[in-house]
Amino acid sequence: MEVSLLLFINILFLATVNAIVLIVISYRMGTRTYLLGWSLLFYSLFFLVYFLWFHAGWILRFPHFMRTVNPLMFLTAPFFYFYIRNSLFDRNSLVLKDTVHFIPAVLHVLDLMPFYLLSHERKLELAKMFVADPKTLNLYADGFVPTYAVDSFRILLMSAYLAYSLWLMYRYQPNWINPLNREALRHPLSIATFLFVLITFGYFSYHTFWIIEALAGFQLPGLLSFFTWVTLMGIAFLSIYLHLNPEKLYGLERNQMADPPDTLPDSTDLKLDEKATPDAQSKGTIRRINDLLVQKQVFLQQDLKVGDFAAMAGVNSRDLSILIQNEFHKGFRELINHYRVAYAIDKLEEGYLDSRTLDALSRDSGFNSRVTFFNAFKKEMGVSPSEYWSHYQSGENNS
Numbered sequence: 338m339e340v341s342l343l344l345f346i347n348i349l350f351l352a353t354v355n356a357i358v359l360i361v362i363s364y365r366m367g368t369r370t371y372l373l374g375w376s377l378l379f380y381s382l383f384f385l386v387y388f389l390w391f392h393a394g395w396i397l398r399f400p401h402f403m404r405t406v407n408p409l410m411f412l413t414a415p416f417f418y419f420y421i422r423n424s425l426f427d428r429n430s431l432v433l434k435d436t437v438h439f440i441p442a443v444l445h446v447l448d449l450m451p452f453y454l455l456s457h458e459r460k461l462e463l464a465k466m467f468v469a470d471p472k473t474l475n476l477y478a479d480g481f482v483p484t485y486a487v488d489s490f491r492i493l494l495m496s497a498y499l500a501y502s503l504w505l506m507y508r509y510q511p512n513w514i515n516p517l518n519r520e521a522l523r524h525p526l527s528i529a530t531f532l533f534v535l536i537t538f539g540y541f542s543y544h545t546f547w548i549i550e551a552l553a554g555f556q557l558p559g560l561l562s563f564f565t566w567v568t569l570m571g572i573a574f575l576s577i578y579l580h581l582n583p584e585k586l587y588g589l590e591r592n593q594m595a596d597p598p599d600t601l602p603d604s605t606d607l608k609l610d611e612k613a614t615p616d617a618q619s620k621g622t623i624r625r626i627n628d629l630l631v632q633k634q635v636f637l638q639q640d641l642k643v644g645d646f647a648a649m650a651g652v653n654s655r656d657l658s659i660l661i662q663n664e665f666h667k668g669f670r671e672l673i674n675h676y677r678v679a680y681a682i683d684k685l686e687e688g689y690l691d692s693r694t695l696d697a698l699s700r701d702s703g704f705n706s707r708v709t710f711f712n713a714f715k716k717e718m719g720v721s722p723s724e725y726w727s728h729y730q731s732g733e734n735n736s
Contacts, residue, residue: 345388348569352381352576359579369429372420373529377579379409379416380536381572391471400460403467404449404478411442411491414498417533421502424526425509426649441494445487448480472547485548492541499537506530509649510633525582532575539568622660625650636676637703643669674713677702681714685726695722 359374386406390396396403415438419431455463467474475484506526543564550557629635629649638645646669647657661669681702689698699710714722 342388342392345569346385346393348573348576349381349385349388352572353378353385355576355580356381369420369423372416372423374579376413376416376420376533377572377575379413381576382406383410383413384569384572387471391467391474394468396464397461397468400457400464403460403464404452407449408442408445411445411494412439414495414537415439418498418502421505421526421530425505426651428651441491445480448482448487450480452478452480472550475547485552488544489548492544495537496541499534503530503534509635509638509645511638528578529575532571532578536568536571536575539564539566539571543568619660619664622650622652622657623664626661630672630676634676634680636673637680637701639700639703639705641673641703646673673703675717677704677710678714678717681710681722682718682725685722686729690726698722 356374356378360371360378363370363374383406390402418438419435423429463477466477475488478484480487510526543561546557546560546564550561629646635641635646635649643654643658647654650657652660658669661667661672665672667675681698684698684701695710696707699707702710704710704713711721714720714725718725720728
């Protein structure tokens with residue numbers, strides 16, 4: 338067995354084991370990371386089987402297993418999307434309507450039925466051909482629909498899922514996909530997304546150049562080999578990251594902490610009504626609100642609406658507004674502006690205006706306009722941002 342083939346198989350085997358461990362542990366702990374584990378498992382298992390069966394020749398012993406894992410590749414992108422969506426909206430499970438995302442995989446199983454029903458002798462004949470030249474697999478292992486057409490559709494579908502997942506992140510957590518943001522470079526969701534983009538890019542590029550080689554007659558062995566390595570390295574790095582950072586991905590840090598207080602941090606200066614006695618569900622919503630504002634900083638989204646925030650908090654808009662008013666004695670917009678102003682103050686005190694403008698600060702703090710920023714700032718602090726900055730520079734107390 339070639340050294341490169343042995344390396345590929347070891348990488349994919351370890352990735353498969355890591356994915357299974359991730360699924361089991363995160364599922365038991367009730368964290369949403371098991372969804373990412375399923376996506377990695379389908380990817381690594383598909384490529385592991387491909388290299389074992391056709392490059393190492395194992396399929397000659399069991400020709401009836403050909404194409405049995407192929408439908409799994411239709412599930413890699415949906416499960417990655419589920420992971421992104423549930424992370425953004427603080428959900429842990431799937432719902433009934435999510436089964437619609439499994440339809441392409443089921444249709445592909447039905448599409449391959451003619452191939453599955455071939456005789457043992459015919460499959461063995463095809464297996465010998467595929468082992469001799471694995472690239473012919475995509476030309477002759479057809480069902481009702483030509484294999485290259487199915488694979489092309491799958492690549493486009495994967496790209497669409499990835500693009501939509503990135504759009505969701507841009508809409509609800511723009512800081513998580515900003516490569517210039519230091520926090521984004523450390524956030525598990527950002528790292529997983531980057532590596533999934535790398536895997537999809539490698540697989541997409543490999544398939545594109547394979548079509549060019551097969552249909553146009555060009556020989557591109559160097560490019561095919563390069564993008565094979567890109568795909569496998571993406572899988573390997575994602576697997577290694579999962580293995581080395583379980584406390585982030587399994588949610589141990591959050592679960593092992595003492596239950597957070599129902600109030601927001603002292604720095605927000607918000608006080609709950611001491612007479613209020615919220616039920617367990619309300620307490621859970623308060624914690625999610627705290628997480629969305631303090632940890633995820635969703636208030637930095639300029640177009641943040643109460644409906645979007647309610648969806649992220651897991652309640653309807655009416656209940657959210659009532660809860661915010663009862664607990665924080667503020668309206669939704671007032672609460673969001675409070676956090677935006679606090680964020681702007683932190684930036685001012687870090688020397689933001691040494692190199693940037695107040696207009697830029699208003700946008701970076703989540704405000705749509707400079708006027709709105711000035712009005713909200715003066716309402717909170719009693720002075721304008723420029724006056725606050727002048728007082729801060731002179732050492733005066735702005736509190």
